[in-house]
Amino acid sequence: MTIAADKTSVPMIEARGIHKHFGGMHVLRGIDAVVPRGKVTALMGGSGSGKSTFLRCLNRIEEPSEGEVLIDGTVITDLRTDVNRLRADIGMVFQDYNLFPHMTALENVTLGLIHVRNKPRSEARDAAAAALGRVGLADHLEKLPQQLSGGQQQRVAIARSLAMRPKAILFDEPTSALDPEMVHEVLDVMRTLATEGMTMVVISHEMGFLRKVADQLIMIDGGLVVERGPTLRVLDAPEHKRTREFLSAIQ
Numbered sequence: 001m002t003i004a005a006d007k008t009s010v011p012m013i014e015a016r017g018i019h020k021h022f023g024g025m026h027v028l029r030g031i032d033a034v035v036p037r038g039k040v041t042a043l044m045g046g047s048g049s050g051k052s053t054f055l056r057c058l059n060r061i062e063e064p065s066e067g068e069v070l071i072d073g074t075v076i077t078d079l080r081t082d083v084n085r086l087r088a089d090i091g092m093v094f095q096d097y098n099l100f101p102h103m104t105a106l107e108n109v110t111l112g113l114i115h116v117r118n119k120p121r122s123e124a125r126d127a128a129a130a131a132l133g134r135v136g137l138a139d140h141l142e143k144l145p146q147q148l149s150g151g152q153q154q155r156v157a158i159a160r161s162l163a164m165r166p167k168a169i170l171f172d173e174p175t176s177a178l179d180p181e182m183v184h185e186v187l188d189v190m191r192t193l194a195t196e197g198m199t200m201v202v203i204s205h206e207m208g209f210l211r212k213v214a215d216q217l218i219m220i221d222g223g224l225v226v227e228r229g230p231t232l233r234v235l236d237a238p239e240h241k242r243t244r245e246f247l248s249a250i251q
């Protein structure tokens, strides 16, 4: 009798012993983390603690100096990995959107579908339009980034990740460059994705959002995880001194 491997028990993302050096600076000092599938994991920590660097190691926008990352049970920190495909599988949304300014919303979303997913142009356009529809931008397909608000541009960036049918999306402070009235429209899209079962790793200081949407919090300090646990437990009964200091500083 064979026992079928149960994919659902394998974490979507697992990081083991991640170190990162920038020249003489030892920025990540051995981070382990498990990102369960279909859940929202939030990274917290002070400025310079290593949150962005760690997040970027998960899809190798930054190369870890040491350690392994597994996606869906497969090691991706090796030479054989196709990093373009990896970055389509593990999408990323940045603070500053990173859209191509000379391309329309539709073209920005279509690009990766054609060049990374090898979709025929018409199929790519249909998939891109559908993704833009999911983030509420069906009426803005032909606009250039400069013709869109910050919140709309960030939703294009989310659609760009979404269109690739990713296994997970990483968000690095997706609302911190937005005017306050646009923050909610981006958080609403993220909340919907979470409800639909998208695996997400989020760096955000929107504590109300994290409280409602994040399943687990990981507190990073000085390139190390100092505390982790279910969101409400960490927020309401932090165990580590640095977590308590951080939470009282931002609230």
Ligand SMILES: Nc1ncnc2c1ncn2[C@@H]1O[C@H](COP(=O)(O)OP(=O)(O)OP(=O)(O)O)[C@@H](O)[C@H]1O
Residues within 6 Å of the ligand: 022, 025, 027, 045, 046, 047, 048, 049, 050, 051, 052, 053, 054
């Ligand atoms: N490309 C780089 N070259 C050199 N040093 C870097 C680089 N990227 C990050 N660092 C340094 O690594 C440390 C961690 O940076 P990181 O951006 O990961 O912190 P963070 O927790 O995301 O901070 P913030 O909340 O301000 O975004 C900082 O000291 C930063 O200056």
Ligand SMILES: [Mg+2]
Residues within 6 Å of the ligand: 051, 052, 053, 172
């Ligand atoms: Mg950062």
